Amino acid sequence: MVKNIAVIGDSESIKGFGAVGMDMYLCDDPQESGNLLKRIADSEDYAIIYMTEGLFALCAKERTRFAERTIPAVIPIPSAAGGTGIGQKRLSQFVEQAVGSDILFGN
Amino acid sequence: MAVMNVNPTRMQMTKLKKQLQIARRGHKMLKDKRDELMRQFIELVRENQKLRAKVESSLEECNRHFINASAVMSKKALESSLMSSKHQTGVEVASKNVMSVDVPLFSAVSGSDDEGEIYPYGFAFTSFELDDAVMSLHQLLPDLIRLAETEKSCELMAAEIERTRRRVNSLEHVMIPRYEETIKYIAMKLEENDRSSRTRLMKVKDMLLEKAHGYSEKYE
Numbered sequence: 001m002v003k004n005i006a007v008i009g010d011s012e013s014i015k016g017f018g019a020v021g022m023d024m025y026l027c028d029d030p031q032e033s034g035n036l037l038k039r040i041a042d043s044e045d046y047a048i049i050y051m052t053e054g055l056f057a058l059c060a061k062e063r064t065r066f067a068e069r070t071i072p073a074v075i076p077i078p079s080a081a082g083g084t085g086i087g088q089k090r091l092s093q094f095v096e097q098a099v100g101s102d103i104l105f106g107n
Numbered sequence: 108m109a110v111m112n113v114n115p116t117r118m119q120m121t122k123l124k125k126q127l128q129i130a131r132r133g134h135k136m137l138k139d140k141r142d143e144l145m146r147q148f149i150e151l152v153r154e155n156q157k158l159r160a161k162v163e164s165s166l167e168e169c170n171r172h173f174i175n176a177s178a179v180m181s182k183k184a185l186e187s188s189l190m191s192s193k194h195q196t197g198v199e200v201a202s203k204n205v206m207s208v209d210v211p212l213f214s215a216v217s218g219s220d221d222e223g224e225i226y227p228y229g230f231a232f233t234s235f236e237l238d239d240a241v242m243s244l245h246q247l248l249p250d251l252i253r254l255a256e257t258e259k260s261c262e263l264m265a266a267e268i269e270r271t272r273r274r275v276n277s278l279e280h281v282m283i284p285r286y287e288e289t290i291k292y293i294a295m296k297l298e299e300n301d302r303s304s305r306t307r308l309m310k311v312k313d314m315l316l317e318k319a320h321g322y323s324e325k326y327e
Contacts, residue, residue: 002197002216005252011186016173019189019241020248021196021217047198047213048255068266070202070211073259077251078163080170087159087258091152094261098148098268 003071006040008033009052013079017050027055034059037074047071052079053086111289115296123293127286134278141271144206148264155257162254165247172240179236189241198252208267210260213252 007017008025018024025040027033033055040049041062049072051059056076063074076086096102113119201212 001200003200004195004197013170015186015189016169016240016244020245023195047200047211048252050251050255067262070209070259070263071200073211073213073255073262075255075258078166080173082167083163087163088156091155091159091258091261094265095152098145098265098272100272 003047004045005048005050006046007050007077008036008040008055009050009077009079013052013081014050022050030055030058034062037062038065041066041072041074047073049074050077051075052077053084054079057084057086109285109288110292111285113289113293115293115300117297120290120293120297123286123290127283127290130278130282130286134275134283137271137275137278140206141268141275144208144264144268144271147205148261148268151257151261151264155254155261158250158254158257162247162250165243165250169240169244169247172236172243176236176240189237196248205260205264206267208263210263211256213256215248215252 005022006025007014007022008027010028011026014024014026023046025036027036033051037049037051037059040046051074053076056063056074066072066074076090078084078087092102111123113123197216198213199216201214202209203212204210
């Protein structure tokens with residue numbers, strides 16, 4: 001089963017991803033990001049959806065629908081403005097959920 | 108711990124004992140499952156942590172390259188040269204079953220293997236900074252895909268571990284003690300019934316002896 005990769009973000013942050021063969025979805029309006037994610041994920045054409053961190057944080061509600069599914073994987077990436085550490089935070093959340101307390105990062 | 112609402116009969120006790128045995132076996136198995144999941148999860152988390160640090164710093168570098176490129180090219184030219192990619196990068200999706208959790212396996216399927224093919228534009232009107240930017244992003248691709256794979260696996264496994272942990276705990280601290288208590292309660296009740304019927308028999312025997320022969324055993 002071959003699926004594609006999508007990238008959601010502002011034009012500044014994701015312009016390069018199109019060049020390496022990913023599908024770009026420009027989203028300059030943060031309010032729209034949730035709907036856009038839903039539309040892209042429901043089309044079931046994509047295995048991986050990268051989102052810039054700012055937008056990623058905004059569609060927490062939409063993401064819960066895909067949390068239990070094997071695909072798509074919704075993954076935050078730092079935007080052009082720089083990383084905000086959401087990726088690390090997310091990881092420590094997983095550890096906390098699984099172990100009961102954050103034993104790896106200690107914060 | 109509350110005793111279950113059951114009839115104190117021998118049959119019920121046998122049934123409960125069987126259930127207790129199953130509960131114990133289930134508890135042991137779930138505990139093993141949890142431990143193994145946890146071990147693999149921690150490994151994945153460590154890998155994910157490293158990958159993320161790498162991907163984030165590399166993406167930052169890519170962005171720097173793009174900024175350099177946009178410094179020497181007009182915004183319009185830059186965007187139009189990036190717009191038309193020659194190939195589509197796809198991912199072959201498989202799944203692996205880790206302790207009953209289906210985790211995805213991604214492997215990149217690239218449109219072409221030709222090194223020169225990765226640039227979606229002609230070299231005539233673009234700057235070499237743009238080549239650098241696209242090249243570095245292209246090299247990052249395997250890591251990006253691996254990151255997605257591990258992160259999704261972590262997400263799925265964390266949820267499963269949490270569920271398994273709850274089940275282990277509920278078996279260990281609620282179900283098994285409850286079964287034990289109830290079995291004990293039934294055993295005591297049965298013994299009590301036993302004793303009471305024995306004394307009743309003795310009493311009846313006494314009464315019968317006294318009636319038939321005029322003497323009683325109890326004073327001997």
